[in-house]
Structure formats: C-alpha cells, structure tokens
Amino acid sequence: MKTIALVAHDGKKQALLRWVTTHKDFFADKQLVATGTTGKLVAEALQQPVQCLASGPLGGDQQIGAMIAEQKIDWLVFFWDPLSSQPHDPDVKALIRLAVVWNIPVACNQATADFIVHSSLYQQDYQREVPDFSVYQQRLDKQ
Numbered sequence: 001m002k003t004i005a006l007v008a009h010d011g012k013k014q015a016l017l018r019w020v021t022t023h024k025d026f027f028a029d030k031q032l033v034a035t036g037t038t039g040k041l042v043a044e045a046l047q048q049p050v051q052c053l054a055s056g057p058l059g060g061d062q063q064i065g066a067m068i069a070e071q072k073i074d075w076l077v078f079f080w081d082p083l084s085s086q087p088h089d090p091d092v093k094a095l096i097r098l099a100v101v102w103n104i105p106v107a108c109n110q111a112t113a114d115f116i117v118h119s120s121l122y123q124q125d126y127q128r129e130v131p132d133f134s135v136y137q138q139r140l141d142k143q
C-alpha cells in the first residue's frame with residue numbers, strides 16, 4: 001500500500017482540504033501521514049485515519065523528512081505558502097530537499113498534485129534507488 005505525506009501551511013490548508021476531498025476515492029486505499037494540524041483536518045475531511053506527527057513549526061516537517069530517508073513515504077504533497085514567511089523555513093527547505101534526494105514525487109500545488117493522481121506512472125511500482133553519492137565521494141577523495 002502506498003503511503004502519502006500531506007502537509008499544508010495555514011494559508012493553504014483550505015486548498016489542500018478541497019483537493020483531498022475532491023480525490024476522496026483515490027485516498028481510500030492509501031496510508032496517510034501528515035504534520036499535526038494538517039493531519040487532524042484531513043482526517044476529519046476524509047473520515048479516514050491519518051498518522052499525525054508533530055506540528056510543522058515543532059518538528060513535523062523534519063519527522064516526515066526522516067521518514068522519506070527511511071523510504072517510508074511514496075509521495076509528498078506539500079502545499080507550502082509562497083506568500084507568507086515561516087518561522088521554521090529551514091525545515092521546510094530540508095523537507096523538499098529530501099524529497100528530491102530520494103526521488104519521490106513531490107507536489108507543491110494543486111496542478112501538480114492532480115497530474116500525479118492521474119499519472120499511470122504513479123500507479124505502477126517504480127523502482128526506488130538509494131541516491132548515488134559517488135560524485136561527492138570522488139570530490140572528497142581529491143581533497
């Protein structure tokens with residue numbers, strides 16, 4: 001079963017709730033993980049269990065990042081708010097970075113999230129690989 005991580009900043013929570021409700025059937029057979037407040041709202045909206053981690057400013061983004069590094073997350077949906085600053089901005093950046101490092105799909109807006117829901121690529125079990133760090137090792141070896 002695929003595990004999807006859901007995160008939304010306060011200014012984007014309504015947009016995320018609208019989006020998950022639109023795709024309610026899609027989520028029925030998925031495991032959901034979320035930062036604290038987002039998870040509580042999604043669980044209410046979908047009437048489905050959500051593993052709620054800490055709230056974002058208290059470390060929730062970092063917890064999801066750790067789960068990505070442990071290969072426990074298949075897809076990150078992160079509706080971050082480009083129009084407001086966040087006290088935990090370094091955590092936000094770190095989370096998005098880990099999604100890229102581990103090559104999981106990451107949707108930061110509704111258009112991309114819709115693409116992934118409708119993508120046959122997402123439906124198939126693509127092979128996940130441990131990132132190749134040999135280029136960094138070569139750099140270290142030269143020093």
Ligand SMILES: O=C(CO)COP(=O)(O)O
Nearest residue numbers: 035036037038055056057
């Ligand atoms: O701040 C967040 C992500 O950076 C989201 O946290 P909450 O879901 O607890 O509001």
